[in-house]
Amino acid sequence: MSAPGDQGAETPLPGTTHRAAGERYLRLFVELGGLQPDDAVLEPGCGTGRMAEPLTGYLSEAGSYDGFDIVADAIEWCERNIAASHPRFRFRHVDVANGSYNPDGRLDPTEFAFPYGDESFDFVFLTSVFTHMLPPEVGHYLDEIHRVLRRRGRCFLTFFLLDGDALEAIRAGRAKRRFAYEGEGYRHDVEHRPEAAVAYRTEGALALIEGAGLRLHRPVEHGRWTGRPSRVGSQDVVVVERSG
Secondary structure (H helix, E strand, O other): OOOOOHHHHOOOOOOHHHHHHHHHHHHHHHHHHOOOOOOEEEEEOOOOOOOHHHHOOOOOOOOEEEEEEOOHHHHHHHHHHHHOOOOOEEEEEOOEOEOOOEOOOOEOOOOOOOOOOOOOEEEEEEOOOHHHOOHHHHHHHHHHHHHHEEEEEEEEEEEOEEOHHHHHHHHHOOOOOOOOEEEOOEEEOOOOOHHHOEEEEHHHHHHHHHHOOEEEOOOOEOOHHHOOOOOOOOOEEEEEEEOO
16 A cells, blocks of 8 residues: 555555556656656655656666555565666665554654655655545655755645635535544544545645745646546545745
8 A cells, every 4th residue: 555545455466447547647747747767766655666667767867766554565565666676776664654544553653754864856746645544644754855855856746625616516516525423623534534634725735835845836736626627536646845
């Protein structure tokens, strides 16, 4: 799974759908995020490598990839099937707690320091990660993203965002998720399991981003989960950059 993320539902046997998703996201990383072949890339929540696999054919010898995840089996698969043939691709297991996906994790997600130095990466991406994390955890991860990003670095994020159109789609029954349960600064889709699927009001997500010293790199791209047509997939896409 991601750290934590939707890839928890995957078995460590990626197939056609897995690869297609990775290739689609790679196009978005380049088109929306400005990913370059020689970038140093970080993926918190790498799961079973669905994003890493297409990057092996895109990143140059000058580029690199690091990924970490809370599921040890996923990391072991990535090490055997990706890192073994691509030495500039590195994977780590981190035992970060999550109420739905790793409740017995030893590391507090509001204190966990990414195991990398300051200003180490040009491009960071998290897909289906903040959709499973609560506001204090998201805020801390954003602080860590700011810390590890180089000047002019970019970060590609996915969310479930609640704006006026999304709320109307939920009321009208057009949305794929209802997010009927209220939390402190968020809404969630599964009663008693907030981290199973978390949504943020757009202004709340942007406040967390700005509070971490990041800013929008481009306008938000809305996903299909509310019934809107979209080129970015199901979830909403936010691309940010360091503001200092």
